[in-house]
Amino acid sequence: MPDQLSSASLPQPAETIDADPATWKQALVALATDCAACQACGLAQGRKHVVVSRGNPGASLLLIGEAPGAQEDAQGRPFVGRAGQLLDRMLESVGLDSERDAYICNVIKCRPPDNRRPTATEIAACRPFLLRQIALVDPRLILLVGATALEGVLGIKGGITRLRGQWRAGEGEGLAGRVLMPILHPSYLLRNPSREQGSPKWHTWQDLKEVKRRLEEG
Ligand code: URA
Numbered sequence: 001m002p003d004q005l006s007s008a009s010l011p012q013p014a015e016t017i018d019a020d021p022a023t024w025k026q027a028l029v030a031l032a033t034d035c036a037a038c039q040a041c042g043l044a045q046g047r048k049h050v051v052v053s054r055g056n057p058g059a060s061l062l063l064i065g066e067a068p069g070a071q072e073d074a075q076g077r078p079f080v081g082r083a084g085q086l087l088d089r090m091l092e093s094v095g096l097d098s099e100r101d102a103y104i105c106n107v108i109k110c111r112p113p114d115n116r117r118p119t120a121t122e123i124a125a126c127r128p129f130l131l132r133q134i135a136l137v138d139p140r141l142i143l144l145v146g147a148t149a150l151e152g153v154l155g156i157k158g159g160i161t162r163l164r165g166q167w168r169a170g171e172g173e174g175l176a177g178r179v180l181m182p183i184l185h186p187s188y189l190l191r192n193p194s195r196e197q198g199s200p201k202w203h204t205w206q207d208l209k210e211v212k213r214r215l216e217e218g
């Protein structure tokens with residue numbers, strides 16, 4: 001079946017961020033409502049929940065993962081399965097609470113069948129929602145969690161093991177002026193559990209310490 005978008009059901013572009021608190025809260029509610037109603041791609045058919053976000057929309061740190069898995073689809077919250085629990089523990093190890101200090105979402109909001117990687121069409125269909133989230137949270141720092149987020153947000157294909165831990169300047173719609181860092185995906189770390197110096201997990205820990213340091217810089 002061709003992977004086609006229905007333009008009539010495409011999500012709307014980002015709202016402005018210089019809103020008063022009541023308007024901001026309304027916009028967050030509207031985002032959730034619009035996501036719940038979204039039929040912009042074929043993933044709408046198979047979902048139990050649209051997985052929009054968890055954490056604090058007022059946080060300075062925004063994390064963007066790949067896509068919901070089975071647990072996330074069942075609960076309607078991102079990063080709540082094994083990978084998410086590891087992510088929480090790693091954030092905690094540098095003094096960051098995932099619910100208080102971060103807002104967490106994914107490049108796409110609905111679970112792909114059999115946890116396959118999202119297609120470019122699905123990522124494009126969901127991008128207006130992601131841009132709305134970035135605009136509303138207006139974070140100081142954005143973490144791109146894993147290769148799909150790196151590619152889906154910045155268009156950089158491959159190279160995450162080389163590019164992880166490096167601050168990058170965002171460009172283009174919704175990203176200009178933003179500061180982003182790719183980090184390794186916790187699913188990858190679950191498959192590579194060594195904490196030895198130089199291991200993927202060790203590198204991720206260094207990266208998160210750098211994130212904490214930069215947040216504390218004020
Ligand atoms: N992996 C992701 O990238 N996101 C989730 O929400 C869960 C697992």
Ligand code: URA
Nearest residue numbers: 146147160184185188
């Ligand atoms: N390969 C991936 O796809 N993601 C990672 O985070 C690391 C290696």
